[in-house]
Amino acid sequence: MATIAAVIASTHHPFYYRASTSAGEDRPPFADEWVAKITAFRETLTRARPDVLLMVGSDHFHQLWLDNMPQFLVGKAPCYDANWYNEEREFGLPRLFLKGQEDLSAHILRGGLDAGFDLAFSNELRIDHSITCPIITLRPDADLPIVPVYTNIFAPPLPQPSRFVALGRALRSLVESWPSDLRVAVIGTGHLSLELGGPRQFGPHGPDPEFDRKAVDWIASGDIEKALGEVSLDQLWEPGNATHGFMDFMLMMGVAGEGEKADYVDTFDLFHTMEAYFTWYPTPLPATPATLPAAEESK
Amino acid sequence: MSKYLLNKFLYTVDRDPELVERYRSDPRGTVAWWETERANAILNVPSGECSTWLKFDDAEREALVTHDYVKLFELGAHHFLTLTLFIALFERDYAEPLAFQREYARKLSHFSLPYPDVTT
Numbered sequence: 001m002a003t004i005a006a007v008i009a010s011t012h013h014p015f016y017y018r019a020s021t022s023a024g025e026d027r028p029p030f031a032d033e034w035v036a037k038i039t040a041f042r043e044t045l046t047r048a049r050p051d052v053l054l055m056v057g058s059d060h061f062h063q064l065w066l067d068n069m070p071q072f073l074v075g076k077a078p079c080y081d082a083n084w085y086n087e088e089r090e091f092g093l094p095r096l097f098l099k100g101q102e103d104l105s106a107h108i109l110r111g112g113l114d115a116g117f118d119l120a121f122s123n124e125l126r127i128d129h130s131i132t133c134p135i136i137t138l139r140p141d142a143d144l145p146i147v148p149v150y151t152n153i154f155a156p157p158l159p160q161p162s163r164f165v166a167l168g169r170a171l172r173s174l175v176e177s178w179p180s181d182l183r184v185a186v187i188g189t190g191h192l193s194l195e196l197g198g199p200r201q202f203g204p205h206g207p208d209p210e211f212d213r214k215a216v217d218w219i220a221s222g223d224i225e226k227a228l229g230e231v232s233l234d235q236l237w238e239p240g241n242a243t244h245g246f247m248d249f250m251l252m253m254g255v256a257g258e259g260e261k262a263d264y265v266d267t268f269d270l271f272h273t274m275e276a277y278f279t280w281y282p283t284p285l286p287a288t289p290a291t292l293p294a295a296e297e298s299k
Numbered sequence: 300m301s302k303y304l305l306n307k308f309l310y311t312v313d314r315d316p317e318l319v320e321r322y323r324s325d326p327r328g329t330v331a332w333w334e335t336e337r338a339n340a341i342l343n344v345p346s347g348e349c350s351t352w353l354k355f356d357d358a359e360r361e362a363l364v365t366h367d368y369v370k371l372f373e374l375g376a377h378h379f380l381t382l383t384l385f386i387a388l389f390e391r392d393y394a395e396p397l398a399f400q401r402e403y404a405r406k407l408s409h410f411s412l413p414y415p416d417v418t419t
Contacts, residue, residue, distance in 0.1 A: 061310055061380060065342060066303055066419055086313055090386055154379065156418040197378030198414060199407035202400040241378055241414055 002104075002175055005183035006048035007280040009219060009252035010041070012057070012133035012189035013273065014091040030270060037268050037277070038137045044264045044279035045138045048185055049286050052101045053139065053146045054108075054175060056188030056251055057130030058153045062086075063122075070120035071159050072167060074112070075127070075148035076105035082127045082135075096132050101145035104178055108147065111174045117167060125150075134187050151251065153190070153244040161231050164247040165224055168254020186255050190248030192216070192274045193239035200240060202272045208239035212274040215246060216267055219278055222260040224253050256280045302375045303419045304353050308333060308363060309371075309380040311342070313387065323388045330355075330363045369406050375415040 016038065019031045062084045064070060082096040105121075112119045127148050135142050149171070152158055168188075175184045192215050193208035200207040218227040227250055236243045256262070264279035312318045312333070322329045339350040355363070362370035366388065371381050386399065393399045 061377075062314075065310065066306060067342060084314070085316060086383060086387065089316075090383065155377075197372070197380075197382030197403075199404050199410050201382070201404045202397050203404075237414065238412060 002052075002178040002180045003183045004172065004175055004186065004282045005050045006045055006185040007172075007252065007256045007282060008045060008134070008138065008185060008187045009249055009256075009276075009278045010134060010137070010187075010189050011191055011273065011275045011277075012130050013270070013275055014087065014093060014129045014133060016133065017094070017136050018092040034268060034270070034275075037266055037275075041264070041266060041277040041279070042138050042140075045185060045187075047285055047288060048281065049183060050144060050185035051182040052104060052184045053144050054104065054149065054171065054184055054186045055131045055134065055146050056149045056151065056171075056186070056248055057127070057134075058190075058245065058248060059150050060128055060130065061154065062128045063126055064150065064152075066155060069152060069155050070150070071152045072117060073120040073122055073125075073150040074105055074109050075100065075125040075146075075150075076102055076109060076121050077123050077125055078102055080125055080127050080146065080148065082132045084126065084128055087129050091129065093129055093132065093136075096135065096142055098127070098135070098142055099145040101147050103180070104175075104184070105147045107178045108149075108171065108174050111177065112167075112170060115170050115174075117170060130189055134189050138187065151248055153247055156233075158233060158244060158247070160233060161236075161247050161250050162228055164251040165228065165254035168251040169257075170254075171251075172255045172257070186252070188248050188252040188255070190252075191242060191245030192249075192276055194242040194245060194273055195240035196242040198241045204271055205269060206240070206272065206274040208243075209274070211239035211243070212276075215249070216265070216274075216276055219249055219253060219276070220262045220265045222253060222256055222258060222262070224250070224258045227253065252278075256282070301353065301355065301359065302377075302417065304338060304355060305359055305363070305371065305374060305376040306380055306419065307338070307353075309376060309384050311337060313380065313384040319384070319387050322384075326366055327364045330360060334360070368403065372407055372410065373415055375417050377417050377419075378414075 020035050077100045080098045083093045087093040192212040193206045195201040195207040262278040266277045268275040338353045390399045
């Protein structure tokens with residue numbers, strides 16, 4: 001059966017690409033520190049030596065629209081084009097092309113449907129920055145096949161937070177039952193407190209630093225029970241009007257497992273959002289080549 | 300009232316570079332054309348098979364015609380769609396990075412929780 005090489009959860013910030021590639025007067029003062037943090041975070045994926053990436057994100061009203069809106073959708077295609085005109089326009093994101101892993105897509109769809117998740121699917125999906133941001137930060141060569149999973153965190157009515165956690169648990173189990181000898185990294189991105197298009201947007205910090213502090217603790221300690229106890233669909237409007245993206249973090253807590261402490265935790269208090277980076281290693285890391293720094297002790 | 304149709308306008312203009320420019324330079328003409336020609340187009344369906352019942356009410360039409368993103372927020376247009384399109388329309392007029400986005404926030408500062416419902 002397949003091995004879970006790593007479970008990775010992070011924020012996805014579309015400004016990273018431009019900040020990290022800019023030079024001279026255009027380079028923002030926070031760019032060097034951000035790049036250093038991302039470079040260290042990238043190493044947590046590299047050392048897990050993944051063969052396939054199962055990637056959880058959310059379409060930002062690009063391909064999925066209100067006339068036909070799925071709650072949870074799995075891509076099943078041999079290839080995925082990526083990034084859209086308005087992401088190029090606003091963030092300077094490059095167009096990308098990624099291979100798919102259709103066998104794993106099919107396994108997740110069949111197994112997910114049989115486990116009680118009425119998953120939608122797409123045979124032609126152009127993915128957006130919720131999935132390409134972690135490609136850019138964690139695997140900039142974009143050389144591994146992916147299976148994209150989209151969640152609806154944008155267009156109410158939304159699924160309950162508990163459903164995101166349950167889907168995460170199911171995805172973990174489905175990867176572990178995939179008849180393959182490949183190493184799968186599960187990568188999901190969301191948000192901590194975030195406001196977009198509202199009065200609290202683009203402040204000096206995230207709109208609710210207290211929520212961010214609690215959320216980072218829940219994720220780092222794998223405290224699903226506490227997160228579910230404090231978070232609801234109604235409550236998530238309070239930290240910021242785009243904070244429902246936190247449910248993708250909750251999905252990833254479901255993948256990692258109840259009470260599983262993250263092996264790697266980092267944060268970056270950027271203007272208007274707290275960036276956060278987490279990695280779990282559910283299985284022992286492969287032997288580390290001598291050229292790489294020694295890996296942390298894994299479980 | 301049709302939050303859905305407001306969102307459909309924002310969405311279909313935002314994804315088309317020519318329409319973004321046309322809406323910036325001629326908002327009244329663009330909104331009138333769009334409501335007549337595009338409002339009832341189902342996006343994934345050939346042109347002969349369209350809807351017949353979608354139209355703006357006066358407040359919605361006027362908010363779009365006047366580029367009034369504060370009113371769009373009040374009407375429950377989706378905050379992400381409005382922000383994305385209006386950055387494309389007006390960020391270029393501001394010298395400092397994020398200056399438009401911060402002015403946008405200030406103009407919405409009289410809203411408190413709960414914000415207008417964006418559920419469609």
